[in-house]
Amino acid sequence: MNDDNHSHQFIHWKTKREIAAHFKCSVRTITTMMRRRVLPYIKQGRFVRFDTEDCDRAVQKLRSSSIFDGHER
Numbered sequence: 001m002n003d004d005n006h007s008h009q010f011i012h013w014k015t016k017r018e019i020a021a022h023f024k025c026s027v028r029t030i031t032t033m034m035r036r037r038v039l040p041y042i043k044q045g046r047f048v049r050f051d052t053e054d055c056d057r058a059v060q061k062l063r064s065s066s067i068f069d070g071h072e073r
Contacts, residue, residue, distance in 0.1 A: 013042070013049035022052060023059065038062060 019039070020027045033039045040054045 011051050011053075014052055016048060016050075019050040019052070019055060022055070 014022065016027050016030050020030045023030070030039065034041060034048065039050065039058055041048045041050050043049075
């Protein structure tokens with residue numbers, strides 16, 4: 001069995017509050033990032049859950065793209 005697949009089965013899904021604490025921001029900021037489709041998440045009934053590693057990658061990707069791309073002058 002591939003170790004990647006095996007470890008991916010045991011992801012500890014985090015709540016909005018937990019992911020907000022991870023990024024040291026408010027739950028409202030997380031909700032905004034969800035609406036803007038910045039953070040990947042899954043829905044479980046009326047609840048949402050986040051994979052910390054996926055969210056870290058998404059935020060890193062956001063940080064690496066400059067908001068000034070194309071407007072440097």
